Amino acid sequence: MTEINRTQSGIAWQKIVVAEHAQSDSVREEMASDDFWRPVAHKFVPPKKGDSGPDDTIQKLVEFITKGETVLDVGAGGGRIAIPLAEYSSHVTAVEPSEAMREQLVGTAEAWGVRNLSVIASTWEDAEVEPHDLVVCAHVVYTVTAIEGFIRKLSQSARKSVALISFGRPATATYLPLWSRVHGEERVELPTLPQIESLLSEMGIEYKETLLEEWISRPFKTREDALTECQARLFVSAESEKSKLLNDVLGESLLEVEGGFRLKWTEPHRPRIISWDV
Ligand SMILES: C[S@@+](CC[C@H](N)C(=O)[O-])C[C@H]1O[C@@H](n2cnc3c(N)ncnc32)[C@H](O)[C@@H]1O
Secondary structure: OOOOOOHHHHHHHHHHHHHHHHHHHHHHOOOOOOOOHHHHHHHHHOOOOOOOOOOOOHHHHHHOOOOOEEEEOOOOOOOOOOOHHOOOOOEEEOOOHHHHHHHHHHHHHHHHOOOOEEEOOOOOOOOOOOEEEEEEEOOOOOOOOOOOHHHHHHOEEEEEEEEEEEEEEEEHHHHHHHHHHHHHOOOOOOHHHHHHHHHHOOOOOOEEEEEOOEEOOOOOOOOHHHHHHHHHHHHOOOHHHHHHHHHHHHHHHHEEOOEEEEEOOOOOOOOEEEEEEE
């Protein structure tokens, strides 16, 4: 494997991500869409306009900017953070490679009447962007292979600060028990908070951490939604034998909760903002 990172933490990070991607490739069946995010993109929009949301992420991020400043949201998804932040800044630029995510983002920004937001359809690695005052990057780095270059570019694109948001464990941890039942092997767990901390330290970045309120992901609206989303997360095609097995496993793993269904082992997340000044 060619090393594209230099620090020990960066090289260890790369090994885990490469192993995780190889494992995905080894089980991947023919999918209905080649956009991984399509079945779940609707979950990454902000809550209704005026609602503060399930946690205090926006309130805490607002403390990093003043009204005349600009924000760059890297891997903005459906605009969960970019859209509410537009109200508190002069302009938000959202970088987002997934078409399904961009459709959610643009549709929601229009519905909210947000005009000071632009979208760049690109990965961060390929994006050409002017520096912005605050650079936000929430729940993106876990799957990035060339992590050091990715982080350096975040710093170089910030005039004031970078705010990286991470869970203690990867968001995909919820699906790990399903993986072993359906694919018959342990899923490689992606790097997350501890690895981010050691990587930043080795890169000589002095960061501080702001703990956010506990947060639980939105439930699947129906059993069918649960199956569709889990098929996508496990790279299982709708018609396959493994899909039947997944359906059986879900039968004993879903709990009915307010607003839909949840995997019974789902635990709340405790995200944090890892921020540094440039
Ligand atoms: C878990 S979602 C998080 C979305 C949003 N930041 C949020 O917190 O709601 C991860 C997003 O990162 C995007 N992404 C993944 N790899 C990326 C990359 N290399 N450059 C930019 N965005 C990326 C995905 O397309 C997806 O929209």
